[in-house]
Amino acid sequence: MSWDTELTAVTSRIADRLFKRPEPKATFGDLVRRLLADVPRKNSWQLADHVGHPTANPIEWLLARAKWDADALRDDVRAYVVEHLVSTDGVLIADDTQAIKKDDRSVGVARQYCGLTGQVENCQVMPMLTYASAVGHAFINRRLYLPENWADDEERRKVAGVPERVTFATKPQQVIDMLEEERRAGTPFRYLAADSGYGRDLGLRAYCHTHQIAYVMAVPVGLPLLDVRGSGERAGHVLDRLLAHADPGLWERRSCGEGSKGRRAYDWAAVAVALAGQVPSGGHAHTLLIGRSVSDSVDVEFFLSHALTGTPITELITVAGLRWKIEGNNETGKDLLGLTDYQVRKWDGWHRHVTTAMLALAFLAVSRADLGDQTTPEPVPPAADQGKDPRHRESLS
Template sequence: MSWDAELSALTERIAGPLFTRPEPRQSFADLVRALLADVPRKNSWQLADHVGHRKAYRLEWLLNGAKWDADTLRDEVRTYVVEHLGRPDGVLIADDTQAIKKGDKSVGVAPQYCGASGQVENCQVMPMLTYASAVGHAFINRRLYLPERWADEAGRRKEAGVPEQVGFRTKPHQVIDMLTEELAAGTPFRYFAADSGYGRDPGLRAFCHEQEIAYVMAVPVDLPLIAVRGGGEPLGHVLDRLLACGTPALWERRSCADGTKGRRFYDWAAVAVSVKDQLPAPGLAHTVLIRRSISDPGEMEFFLAHAPTGTAVTELINAAGMRWKIEENNEQGKDLLGLTQYQVRKWTPWHRHVTTAMLAPAFLAVTRARLPDDTAADATAACAIDQPNDWGKDHPPREKTS
């Protein structure tokens, strides 16, 4: 089946549960096709022009006026991704992206930290969830972060169409909500991964412990940990000795992921730890991974792993490397597929646009996975190792729940 036919079959299949009339079904298919096209600026007018509409009304009505449920579309996107990319050793990855906006009318907009510019900007913040496996990766869930100032402004919330039951939730709590939805949906995965903005949150870690979710999350160096191998010393003391020692045997050089210039190698060390006031799930244990730059040994990053006892450190490094997949999705979504190039201001249209824009990279990921000469290697093979693996043993994957 051709690329065009595959896309038509996908949009027809997904539009079935969403719409009762043919007009919005066709508008939905046109919008997905236009998001995938080489349109310079993916606003409603340029997208409409690309698919041959005289005006932008049909696409604008699809997002603002038509009756359909964005969460139903989200469930369809998840089903499609898991059907084609799902593996028992998959990884769920959380990160947030931002859409810089002018004015104060767009839902959730406020002066807040913007990762794209590295400073405070007037923007919307979007916690996203990516599913990644050996064959591909794509978004499967999303949230819009409402700053606290929005929670107390009833008039502003009403104007933006925010449902009354939606209250303030921190970004880690929004990720907990998404993980809860993935568990309920039976999404198959072995690990959860995230950056230090999420790894430092005790509530998110506690949720993973309660649900027996294995994770590898970046954490700040001052996270209160106790080194098990150090006889119960604070981790900082053990790290000081470890880093000052410089003994080559303490470090193993490995690659956890591919970069734009090939495999990215780092020196890694692992320390068994316990987390202050937080026990791991039964049968699981905590480990800190230390990643050190080869070119600049003073440049380090720390990861807290929560995994079955005896898990090979190599496997934990692989999971840490998968975290970059969501950054690829964010970059591709924003630069190429119109993820943040919307002209909607209200709650419901925002969720409709962003969820539709999630389908575009999912289609590309599945199409790539189907190519007969696809070069995607599985997650284990992708982690190059130049020393024997004597860091532990593998464990069975987390089973898909019903």
Template sequence: MSLPLFYDLVMSWDAELTALTERIGRSLFVRPEPRANFADLVRGLLADVPRKNSWQLSDHVGHGTANRFEHLLDRAKWDAEALREQVRDYVVEHLASPDAVIIADDTQAIKKGDRSVGVAPQYCGSTGQVENCQVMPMLTYASAAGHAFINRRLYLPESWAHDPRRRAMAGVPEDVVFATKPGLVIEMLAVELSAGTPFAYLAGDAGYGRDPELRAFCHRTERPIAYVMAVPVDLPLVTVHGQSEPAGHVLDRLLALGDAGLWERRSCGQGAKGVRLFDWAAVAVHVKDQQPAPGHGHMLLLRRSVADPAEIEFFLAHARVGTAITELIRIAGMRWKIEENNEQGKDLLGLTQYQVRKWTPWHRHVTTVMLALAFLTVTRARLTGMDAPTVREDEQGKALVPQVPSG
């Protein structure tokens, strides 16, 4: 692509971003000053700023101090839930597909001290150990056009949820009660169902797949949700003779019959390093104390690593009877897309680089980052098929945000 054409492309990104922030800003703010600050914040998040905190973002966009962004995130009058709805609507407008997948996962922000809302010693997936951190269950919307966050929650550990003093200091609303991480995903799914968000499947890791209440929510007869979620090896199943057994015993029985013909090598989608090939096996199962929705059945998928055959992961599928196994494998392979969103949000857009401690500023920052990621995703989708790089990469091959003018 010639330099003038590339310049025109960048200018079109700038115009689209301006139109988006103006449209959303007018729905959120009465006065022009917070609308301008909101637009500056989104533009700063998309820029090449080392740390996406209020001070460095303010310096990048030309504010003399961090006061404007700090006021916007903390004391200004606006509704982060209204912004979240706008983000979801924008993503659906550009990426919607009837066979789209909603993916549930949580990400963590490691923090010091004990005053930031929700922070506590708890398991951190990014390090694989207990850290002093905040945990954020998120939903990603994924289709062939792209994938971006559409919903979020902040997990409040019981030590926070049942402590009136800490709640008051952090501004936690009175109607917020303790909920498990899967419970928060149920809340978000209910919001998306009510909004009519089009999707065909739910995907998630074993932290969500193992939860019987989340699965029960998906089995409801009035609006069943098909899913493919990772599950632990001890997921309770029922044999044909009515006896209880863990999922791992299914693998043992299959292996006892011999390895020949058991596994089939299949791709579950493109990854950062190319086609993601695994060996797969599948068997119909009955889940203990849980019936599938009418017209649906349960299938246990077993995924074996090609490089290390001892590495086997289990997935439970809940889908309409007659659904092709290849379709279920495709859905299982979609789960990594939310991990990519988590990485992009943290590394490129400052998802966890905030310096806020209270409930309202946290939701405002995270939701604004969701808007920045949605803009990035839609911009990529529009570039598909054009004679231009779909996205720039750094020396490690990580995606960089399309740079728009900062003024």
């Protein structure tokens, strides 16, 4: 089946479930197709011009005023991704991305930390959830973060169409909510992966412990731990002790996959740890993974894993590396598919545009998987101690 025929089949099947009338079905198909097209900036006017519409009214009406459920589309995107990309090694990856905006009238826009620039910007923050496996990776869920000054402002909420059920929630809480939706939907996954903004959150970790969800999440150097005497210490102290031993056998060189700057080769150490105030699920154990960059010894990352006792450390390192897949989704979504090129201001319009862009990304991921277009990893140069297993060399539990 050709690319064009498959895209028509996918969009038509979904549109038949979302809409009753032929006009929105046709506009929806046009929108997905044009998000995938070579259009410089994918706002309503440029997309309409590419379709050949005299105005942007059909697309703007679809996103802002038509009656349809963006969550139903999200469910279809999830089902499509799981159907084609599911694998026994499937991982859910949580991260947030940002859309820089000039005005403060669009829903959720406020001066807040922006990961794109590393400083405070006028922007929207979007926690996203990716499904990743050896077959491919794509977004399956999304949230729009509402800062407290938005969530508590009844007038702004009313103008932006924010539903009454929506209250202030931290970004980690929004990830918890998405995980609960994935559990209810039966999404098959083995691990949750995330960066330190989520790994440091007590509530998210507690949710995973309660529901026996395995995870590998980046954590800060100051993560509170317990030493062998039950006294408090930090993750950084574990690294200090490993370096003081000066034993190369404690480290193993491996790649954790592709990052934003290319192949990520690290020397890894793994230590069994106990968390202050948190215990793992039954049959699970906590392990602190420490990765030192081969090219820059100052570049050190800490990961906390919660996995079945006896899980190979190599498996945990692989999961840590998969965290970067969501960066690829963010970049592709923004650079190629107009993920943040929307001109909508209200709650419904935001969810409709972003979820439609998620469908476009899912279609690309599935098409690539069908073509067998998987990048072959470059070999990692061996370290002198390659092949040794440093697991549990030092027990803090």
